[in-house]
Amino acid sequence: MKLLRKTHRMFKLHRIFIKQDLKKLMEYKIDFLTGAVGMLLTQIINIFFLSVIFSNIPDLDGYTFGQIIFIYGFALIPKAIDHLFFDNLWAIGYFIIRKGDFDKYLTRPVSTLFAVTVEKFQVDAFGELLVGILLLGWSIPQLTLNISALNIFLFIIAIFFATFIYTGVKLITSSIAFWTKRSGHIIYMFYMINDFAKYPTTIYNKAVRAVVTYIVPFAFTAFFPASYFIIGGNPWYNIGGTVVMSVILMAVGIFIWNKGVTAYESAGS
Amino acid sequence: MTRFVSTCHLLAVINRKTKLTEKEMKKLIYVENLKKEFKKTIKDPGLKGSIKSFFKPKNEIITAVKDISFHVDKGEVLGFIGPNGAGKSTVIKMLTGILTPTSGRCEINGKIPYKNRKNYVKEIGVVFGQRTQLWWDLALRETYTVLKEIYEVDDESYKKRMAFLNEVLELDDFITSPVRTLSLGQRMRADIAASLLHSPKVLFLDEPTIGLDVVVKDNIRKAIKAINSEENTTVILTTHDLQDVEDLCGRIVMIDKGSKVFDGKISDLKSRYGSSRELKFIPENPDSVKSLDFNKEFNLKSEDMAYENDGVTFSVRFNNDKIGVEKLLNYILSKTHVKDINVSDADIEEIIKGIYRSEVKLDA
Numbered sequence: 001m002k003l004l005r006k007t008h009r010m011f012k013l014h015r016i017f018i019k020q021d022l023k024k025l026m027e028y029k030i031d032f033l034t035g036a037v038g039m040l041l042t043q044i045i046n047i048f049f050l051s052v053i054f055s056n057i058p059d060l061d062g063y064t065f066g067q068i069i070f071i072y073g074f075a076l077i078p079k080a081i082d083h084l085f086f087d088n089l090w091a092i093g094y095f096i097i098r099k100g101d102f103d104k105y106l107t108r109p110v111s112t113l114f115a116v117t118v119e120k121f122q123v124d125a126f127g128e129l130l131v132g133i134l135l136l137g138w139s140i141p142q143l144t145l146n147i148s149a150l151n152i153f154l155f156i157i158a159i160f161f162a163t164f165i166y167t168g169v170k171l172i173t174s175s176i177a178f179w180t181k182r183s184g185h186i187i188y189m190f191y192m193i194n195d196f197a198k199y200p201t202t203i204y205n206k207a208v209r210a211v212v213t214y215i216v217p218f219a220f221t222a223f224f225p226a227s228y229f230i231i232g233g234n235p236w237y238n239i240g241g242t243v244v245m246s247v248i249l250m251a252v253g254i255f256i257w258n259k260g261v262t263a264y265e266s267a268g269s
Numbered sequence: 270m271t272r273f274v275s276t277c278h279l280l281a282v283i284n285r286k287t288k289l290t291e292k293e294m295k296k297l298i299y300v301e302n303l304k305k306e307f308k309k310t311i312k313d314p315g316l317k318g319s320i321k322s323f324f325k326p327k328n329e330i331i332t333a334v335k336d337i338s339f340h341v342d343k344g345e346v347l348g349f350i351g352p353n354g355a356g357k358s359t360v361i362k363m364l365t366g367i368l369t370p371t372s373g374r375c376e377i378n379g380k381i382p383y384k385n386r387k388n389y390v391k392e393i394g395v396v397f398g399q400r401t402q403l404w405w406d407l408a409l410r411e412t413y414t415v416l417k418e419i420y421e422v423d424d425e426s427y428k429k430r431m432a433f434l435n436e437v438l439e440l441d442d443f444i445t446s447p448v449r450t451l452s453l454g455q456r457m458r459a460d461i462a463a464s465l466l467h468s469p470k471v472l473f474l475d476e477p478t479i480g481l482d483v484v485v486k487d488n489i490r491k492a493i494k495a496i497n498s499e500e501n502t503t504v505i506l507t508t509h510d511l512q513d514v515e516d517l518c519g520r521i522v523m524i525d526k527g528s529k530v531f532d533g534k535i536s537d538l539k540s541r542y543g544s545s546r547e548l549k550f551i552p553e554n555p556d557s558v559k560s561l562d563f564n565k566e567f568n569l570k571s572e573d574m575a576y577e578n579d580g581v582t583f584s585v586r587f588n589n590d591k592i593g594v595e596k597l598l599n600y601i602l603s604k605t606h607v608k609d610i611n612v613s614d615a616d617i618e619e620i621i622k623g624i625y626r627s628e629v630k631l632d633a
Contacts (some may be wrong), residue, residue: 009421010419012418013418013419016415016418017415017416020404020406020407020411024406089633100400101287101400103367103397103400104400104402104404105361106365106366106386106390107365107366107367107393107402108390108419108420109387109388109390109391109420110387111387117421120405228574240524246556261334262369264367264368264385265307265368266362266367266368268354268358
């Protein structure tokens with residue numbers, strides 16, 4: 001009952017801020033449109049290059065163009081959802097802690113992590129989400145997929161936990177700022193590794209593959225779960241791995257965050 | 270404005286009848302041997318220094334708060350004063366659960382701020398005058414809706430509370446505006462209202478009147494008074510404006526360089542350290558003051574006696590322990606005819622200035 005009330009409250013707060021960010025969108029139209037167009041162009045160029053490559057070679061390490069597009073589209077969805085709800089972690093790394101603005105979250109009777117993330121709803125992420133869904137929609141008819149209730153369920157599970165792999169990586173790296181005051185570039189460095197996850201990891205050398213599988217496990221946000229759907233495989237590894245990695249990263253992230261909060265030094269005023 | 274003033278007055282009248290007896294008051298805040306150290310990396314100047322310190326960091330421990338103890342009764346308004354960098358904000362941040370003390374103890378209403386933070390902050394309100402706690406792009410009304418949810422205030426209490434805060438702080442004029450468009454005075458009122466929405470037992474105000482004009486300052490003071498008397502809310506405020514202190518605080522704690530240097534009533538401060546007085550007179554003939562030679566007559570050190578002549582008024586600041594008023598007056602009157610004369614106590618500002626410059630020796 002208490003948990004229910006708590007969740008209800010969380011949703012209510014989310015709603016207020018989401019409404020606010022949508023309103024802001026109308027206010028800063030040009031900013032939003034520029035961002036959206038820029039994002040779209042980036043994705044279009046990426047897809048264009050992929051199609052150029054595939055017009056010259058029939059397949060990439062055994063993967064067809066349709067399969068590559070499926071993985072690519074799959075990768076964008078959890079990334080977009082994380083972007084949508086947990087974007088404020090970047091601000092933690094870049095300036096919230098350095099400027100002492102973290103003070104205000106500590107005077108509220110809610111979890112600091114919730115208070116930080118709830119106040120930003122990153123509307124720009126809708127672009128990525130849209131592109132991801134469109135790419136999946138385009139590629140699915142080209143592939144022979146086994147669309148069953150179980151697989152749809154696994155798909156949702158995979159997307160959900162993959163999202164928290166992104167969040168976990170950002171959480172761990174942004175928490176470093178509690179000690180170093182600033183960790184924006186560290187977040188950026190680790191976050192950008194996700195670029196490798198959009199393609200089959202089998203095309204990389206061993207070192208890169210080990211990094212994206214075990215150290216910064218972005219391979220579990222796209223390639224592993226997606227390849228289960230397109231070529232089959234062991235769901236316990238491909239989907240289960242995503243769940244395990246996501247839980248580990250979030251647990252470590254929350255632990256470091258909480259440690260960081262007690263080490264927080266504020267700033268002079 | 271008149272409505273604002275009369276409300277406050279009314280509240281004060283109501284309060285006098287319902288004030289708690291001495292026995293019902295309890296100690297609400299205990300602070301014992303509180304200490305806070307910060308680690309600071311020392312860098313040599315320039316890029317070279319930065320690179321060197323990156324590979325071989327040299328750390329230095331800075332003690333912001335050395336050893337501070339005090340306690341506060343329920344319903345008290347405590348002024349927390351001290352020069353810039355004395356450690357006021359650091360103490361407030363420890364009391365509000367933002368910083369974890371290095372050692373020592375603080376307990377507010379039986380709770381330790383940095384442990385069980387979420388539970389504790391429900392009972393306090395915090396305003397930092399230097400930076401808003403509100404959401405920059407949210408309209409003020411929505412800000413309060415968010416806070417209502419965060420603090421779990423029920424609909425009925427919320428309605429009542431908003432009506433009360435509206436009355437005291439006059440929020441109506443700008444409640445639909447986004448926070449970023451508010452003037453500093455409006456923003457401060459909005460911030461204070463936000464900190465009070467959940468009826469906290471203790472209100473922490475860190476420089477609530479900073480940068481405000483005289484009228485707004487006055488309004489904020491009246492509001493603080495009204496809230497303190499209406500609900501017996503304990504208030505701890507830091508300020509550099511001594512008018513705030515004189516108007517609001519029954520008691521002050523003064524700190525300097527991380528240590529407490531005074532704890533008591535303002536009148537105590539005045540009677541203990543305020544032996545300094547000022548005598549002002551307007552001579553009938555401005556030239557006649559030339560015959561006055563205080564140095565020769567009394568032979569006092571400059572800290573015990575100083576004088577100033579702006580062409581019209583002649584003023585002498587003197588230490589009452591070293592020289593009596595009568596003696597001084599007699600001397601002046603024997604040398605010159607005066608149109609007007611006035612002797613006054615040095616004001617609190619003068620005393621504090623003296624303490625900050627450590628002219629006045631403290632033994633608190």
